[in-house]
Amino acid sequence: MILCTEDEWQQTAGDLIALWTDATHAYALYHPGILRAVALTGGAYPALDAAGAAWFQRLAYDLNGHVATGAQDTRPAIEHYRAPDGTAAWPEFMPITGEGVHQIGVGPVHAGIIEPGYFRFSLCGEQILKLEIRLGYAHKAVLALMRSKSPRVAARFAARVSGDATVAHALAFAHATEAALALTPPRRAVYLRAIMAEIERLANHCGDIGAIAGDAGFAFLDARFAFHRENLCAAAFVAFGHRLMMDVVIPGGVAGDLHTGGAAAILAALDGLETELPALTRVFEDYTSLQDRLIGTGIIPPPLAHAYAAGGVVGRASGRADDARQSPGYAPYDTMTLQIPVANAGDVAARLRIRLAEMTASLEMVRHWLRGLPEDGIAVAPPAGEGMGLGVAESFRGPVWVWLVLRAGVISDIFIADPSTAHWPMLEHAAPGGILADFPLINRSINASYSGVDL
Amino acid sequence: MVWRTIARHLFSSHAGPRRADPAVVQALRRKLQAAGMKTLGRSLAIRHVAAGSCNGCELELRATQNLIHDLTQYGLSFTPSPRHADVLLITGVAGRNMVDAVRQTRAAMPDPVFVIAVGDCAVDGGVFKGSPMVGGGAEAILPVDLVIAGCAPTPGQIIEGLLALLEANAQLPRRRR
Numbered sequence: 283m284i285l286c287t288e289d290e291w292q293q294t295a296g297d298l299i300a301l302w303t304d305a306t307h308a309y310a311l312y313h314p315g316i317l318r319a320v321a322l323t324g325g326a327y328p329a330l331d332a333a334g335a336a337w338f339q340r341l342a343y344d345l346n347g348h349v350a351t352g353a354q355d356t357r358p359a360i361e362h363y364r365a366p367d368g369t370a371a372w373p374e375f376m377p378i379t380g381e382g383v384h385q386i387g388v389g390p391v392h393a394g395i396i397e398p399g400y401f402r403f404s405l406c407g408e409q410i411l412k413l414e415i416r417l418g419y420a421h422k423a424v425l426a427l428m429r430s431k432s433p434r435v436a437a438r439f440a441a442r443v444s445g446d447a448t449v450a451h452a453l454a455f456a457h458a459t460e461a462a463l464a465l466t467p468p469r470r471a472v473y474l475r476a477i478m479a480e481i482e483r484l485a486n487h488c489g490d491i492g493a494i495a496g497d498a499g500f501a502f503l504d505a506r507f508a509f510h511r512e513n514l515c516a517a518a519f520v521a522f523g524h525r526l527m528m529d530v531v532i533p534g535g536v537a538g539d540l541h542t543g544g545a546a547a548i549l550a551a552l553d554g555l556e557t558e559l560p561a562l563t564r565v566f567e568d569y570t571s572l573q574d575r576l577i578g579t580g581i582i583p584p585p586l587a588h589a590y591a592a593g594g595v596v597g598r599a600s601g602r603a604d605d606a607r608q609s610p611g612y613a614p615y616d617t618m619t620l621q622i623p624v625a626n627a628g629d630v631a632a633r634l635r636i637r638l639a640e641m642t643a644s645l646e647m648v649r650h651w652l653r654g655l656p657e658d659g660i661a662v663a664p665p666a667g668e669g670m671g672l673g674v675a676e677s678f679r680g681p682v683w684v685w686l687v688l689r690a691g692v693i694s695d696i697f698i699a700d701p702s703t704a705h706w707p708m709l710e711h712a713a714p715g716g717i718l719a720d721f722p723l724i725n726r727s728i729n730a731s732y733s734g735v736d737l
Numbered sequence: 738m739v740w741r742t743i744a745r746h747l748f749s750s751h752a753g754p755r756r757a758d759p760a761v762v763q764a765l766r767r768k769l770q771a772a773g774m775k776t777l778g779r780s781l782a783i784r785h786v787a788a789g790s791c792n793g794c795e796l797e798l799r800a801t802q803n804l805i806h807d808l809t810q811y812g813l814s815f816t817p818s819p820r821h822a823d824v825l826l827i828t829g830v831a832g833r834n835m836v837d838a839v840r841q842t843r844a845a846m847p848d849p850v851f852v853i854a855v856g857d858c859a860v861d862g863g864v865f866k867g868s869p870m871v872g873g874g875a876e877a878i879l880p881v882d883l884v885i886a887g888c889a890p891t892p893g894q895i896i897e898g899l900l901a902l903l904e905a906n907a908q909l910p911r912r913r914r
């Protein structure tokens with residue numbers, strides 16, 4: 283960690299990943315893991331210019347009451363009840379003037395089986411002029427719940443920051459704990475974790491690709507991808523005892539070994555998916571009516587993705603060749619060359635193609651690891667030590683970062699940065715210009731987590 | 738070509754070993770036939786409200802609709818409109834920021850309404866119990882008729898729970914027309 287003066291703090295150190303505060307300091311995390319801190323003066327710290335800093339600064343105020351001096355955007359992030367009398371004191375949405383301009387509010391209860399959030403569209407006819415997103419409906423104060431718990435106990439919360447990325451979140455948390463305690467998990471555990479992480483990626487990519495096609499009216503593709511997603515979840519249940527693989531990754535290793543018949547179940551699910559994947563991919567290529575909905579829709583131009591240091595599929599579809607599995611990298615990916623698919627179009631079609639390309643790579647990796655698992659045990663117990671640790675894991679959305687401080691064997695402070703934090707503001711940028719009917723497609727192609735940012 | 742792909746899947750059986758446990762599926766279907774066919778004579782429409790979950794429960798709820806679990810075969814379906822809904826299904830801790838939205842959704846539904854809490858979070862706060870943002874699950878906002886516990890409950894467990902509701906509903910006295 284680098285302790286800065288206020289002037290040094292305000293100078294950028296590259297791509298800003300996250301910003302948070304504890305009782306005494308503000309912290310800024312830059313790619314690929316440079317941590318800077320500045321002392322708080324009177325509960326305040328200088329605001330950073332980076333586009334991605336805005337959300338974190340709003341969040342730091344809502345969580346800890348710390349003020350980013352000079353920040354432009356001081357709207358609440360997740361706290362709906364700022365007024366002392368407990369009433370909602372949300373600032374009004376931006377007023378819209380102009381002939382024929384109207385607004386549509388959507389949420390927090392959405393039409394489908396989706397998490398809660400509120401979207402305020404300003405439209406002229408069908409055309410979206412502006413989108414403002416209000417989050418915080420899924421706020422559960424998870425960081426507060428993790429404090430003063432031992433890492434093993436707190437892992438249950440880490441696994442539930444964003445349930446669809448439970449393996450990646452638990453893994454980033456485990457990495458942070460292991461870094462703080464200088465703990466090395468057994469190699470078998472490392473490979474089992476990676477197998478779970480790639481199954482999670484495959485399952486979610488199946489869900490997203492299918493849902494995008496479904497939103498474009500291709501129910502057949504939706505059904506087929508949902509079928510493969512189901513097979514992967516069922517295989518995960520056989521192999522690890524939980525369909526989403528919750529609570530299997532723990533600090534120091536994994537909670538349980540691969541169950542009997544697990545490898546066979548996983549391989550069968552992979553085979554089924556791999557056999558059908560070319561035919562399903564061809565549907566995307568063959569149907570102009572489908573391409574018409576996807577190509578040029580919801581464009582996130584590369585400069586915007588760079589400004590927000592967007593990770594994951596969204597970043598890679600907009601020209602950023604970043605993948606936390608490779609940079610900063612962690613075991614077991616650090617000993618192999620990862621093919622990172624990149625595109626520049628930044629539209630829904632590009633995000634879909636990146637997902638398809640990643641699926642092929644994940645299929646191969648899981649097969650490869652299942653063939654030769656090391657036999658050296660599944661976990662070591664974390665000692666009751668002290669220290670600060672930073673951990674990362676590439677979820678299907680992008681990098682999940684966890685920072686924590688351990689004192690006397692329990693967590694004294696923690697921050698978790700889900701990649702969605704960068705994705706939400708980009709959705710606000712990607713929607714305008716398109717028509718309202720394309721919004722579900724754009725939203726789904728980004729698929730930001732509500733729970734992951736609401737904390 | 739999509740038609741060729743469709744045709745292949747119409748006539749090929751998925752040899753994949755991943756199928757829902759046929760015994761469970763059979764039992765569920767029989768249960769429904771016994772319960773639903775006899776007295777209900779109609780299907781139930783469900784309005785789901787995610788009230789602060791980790792999104793794990795939503796994944797499993799959505800999975801009830803896939804080809805394997807095929808929720809609609811039991812006459813159960815999700816509806817976007819509360820006006821069409823018979824069941825209010827709540828996932829998540831029902832934390833402070835969702836209280837109004839849950840109440841408004843309930844108010845928009847015509848009586849009678851069955852309220853179901855799905856997942857440990859909605860049952861009593863689950864792992865998030867004790868958080869200042871969490872008031873003890875869906876019951877803290879509305880009277881809950883049925884709970885389906887689990888973290889996350891599997892699609893099979895969710896369907897079984899819903900079928901139990903159908904069965905109980907069948908034993909209620911008939912409404913006068």
Ligand code: SF4
Nearest residue numbers: 790791793856857858
């Ligand atoms: S019950 Fe478990 S899976 Fe469901 S929302 Fe709560 S934490 Fe997530």
